[in-house]
Amino acid sequence: MSVDGYVTRDRALAARPPHEEVDVPEWGGRVIVRGLTLGERRELLARYPELLERGAADPARLNDFLLDLLLMTVLGGDGQRLFSDDDREALMSQPPQVIDRLVQKALELSGLTVTGIQAAQTNLAAT
Secondary structure: OEOOOOOOOOHHEEEEEEOOEEEEHHEEEEEEEEEEOOHHHHHHHHOOOOOOOOOOOOHHHHHHHHHHHHHEEEEEEOOOEEHHHHHHHHHHHHHHHHHHHHHOOOOOOOOOOOHHHHHHHHHHHHH
């Protein structure tokens, strides 16, 4: 609850990342895509520091990053991860349109837009 319209500490710290249902007709239904927490986003970007360097992204590393993001953010109807890390190779055989749709939503919900990455580059350069 809020007091006089202000958020309380407990309420703020109990907040969870945003999530949205995404239709995947190619799979015969829908999934839930959630945003990363700040800690998860930091951990993921730390595994791929070259992605924060302008023009330095190797396509294979970028693909690995996007697959890691997908594995972390796509949930089933029960709210649990739909895919395990062992599903990485199987996901490589999926149509790119499906993966791109899910990854785009995960990027959006996680604040990993081009603008967000440029801000991270600026912050990184300032440190």
